[in-house]
Amino acid sequence: MAEVRTGKAGLCPEHIGLLDTLEELRSKLVRLGLAGDAPRENEWQSLNRGLRCFSRDLEDHMSGEETNFFPVVDWGLGAAESPTRFVLAEHQQIRRILQDIRKVLALSLGVVEDQFWPYFGRLSELLSALTSTLTSHIRSEDHIFFPLGQQILHRRMVDKQIPAQ
Numbered sequence: 690m691a692e693v694r695t696g697k698a699g700l701c702p703e704h705i706g707l708l709d710t711l712e713e714l715r716s717k718l719v720r721l722g723l724a725g726d727a728p729r730e731n732e733w734q735s736l737n738r739g740l741r742c743f744s745r746d747l748e749d750h751m752s753g754e755e756t757n758f759f760p761v762v763d764w765g766l767g768a769a770e771s772p773t774r775f776v777l778a779e780h781q782q783i784r785r786i787l788q789d790i791r792k793v794l795a796l797s798l799g800v801v802e803d804q805f806w807p808y809f810g811r812l813s814e815l816l817s818a819l820t821s822t823l824t825s826h827i828r829s830e831d832h833i834f835f836p837l838g839q840q841i842l843h844r845r846m847v848d849k850q851i852p853a854q
């Protein structure tokens with residue numbers, strides 16, 4: 690499995706938590722693969738539950754950003770100039786990967802022996818893709834997009850408090 694750099698300097702705690710959980714789930718998958726035989730049903734179900742839970746947490750996180758934060762940036766910069774459409778496109782890309790992961794998990798349950806490994810391989814690829822996409826998304830949010838949004842929020846508050854002369 691390709692190693693993806695996940696340096697977390699300057700990232701917010703919620704983002705670090707998401708990346709840490711994803712790393713744990715990927716490690717769990719690698720350990721199951723290294724064990725050689727197809728994992729036992731309960732081990733696979735445990736990974737399945739962990740990934741579904743992570744998928745829900747990540748969806749809640751993205752929905753929260755879209756509801757609470759993106760409108761502020763759109764308001765401040767005007768919808769045509771706002772970078773939220775790029776960030777939203779990344780959310781959609783992440784959602785597609787999550788959907789594929791859920792599909793593979795649903796199809797893999799109950800599959801045994803040699804028939805199991807193609808699902809394992811596909812899930813490894815998807816978790817690798819999710820890690821690199823989410824890491825890059827989170828870095829651009831914390832280093833570029835959120836500081837910009839905070840500047841806009843700050844300006845909005847100042848504008849409200851100090852009437853124009």
Ligand SMILES: [Fe+2]
Binds near residue numbers: 751780830
């Ligand atoms: Fe996001």
Ligand SMILES: [Fe+2]
Binds near residue numbers: 704750754827830
């Ligand atoms: Fe985020």
